[in-house]
Amino acid sequence: MVTSTQPVSSVRQTGPVVDDTRFEGGSWENILRTYQSATDAQIAAGQAWYPEALRIGLELHEQGPAILAVLSPSTEWGVNVQAAQDVVATGWSKWQSGTNKHKALRLIAGVDPEDVLGGNKVIAFHKAILGDVESVTVDRHAFSVWLGYRASSKQAQVLGRIGAYDHVEEAYRKVASILGISPRELQATTWIVWRELHGLS
DSSP: OOOOSSOGGGSOOOSOGGGSGGGTTOOHHHHHHHHHTOOHHHHHHHHHHHHHHHHHHHHHOTTHHHHHHHTOTTOOHHHHHHHHHHHHHHSOOTTSOHHHHHHHHHHHTTOOGGGTOOSHHHHHHHHHHHTOTTOOOOOHHHHHHHHTSOOOHHHHGGGGSTTHHHHHHHHHHHHHHHHTSOHHHHHHHHHHHHHHHTTOO
16 A cells, blocks of 8 residues: 555545555455444345435436436435425525536436436436446445545545546445345445444434
């Protein structure tokens, strides 16, 4: 592991993502341990999470799943849902940026989600809500599970580096294969365990 003595924000990141100091400690073993700590209730909740998100989305709008996805960046799930409800009902919400609200309005106007959605996490989230069990949504909490400690929003920005998202995603796929469950179910279950462990429910 390469560790720079300079502040992360001042280092020009050009090498492999694993050489980034913000990746220190991350491993698939952390994901496995988190899943193995899940209660039966948490496992059941993880299995039900995305089907329930699909139900919520479709009750909002025919493009509800995409609207939820585009309004999800840097937003906790409850606020994400509220922002989607606000935008569908009024065209505005205080809970998201103007850019993301504009994207949601384009979806409501009938623009194809493929022409609106962008970013690994948003695209993966949309696919997972729609039923793609191979999709892995790596948000800040999923990143924290992989790291084994709580990552700040600033630390999670490293996922924007080329190859970084794929690196963490592959760790989830590896553990899902070991456990014999889908990557989507693994991510949802560990996300629930992590949030409850840290009082983020």
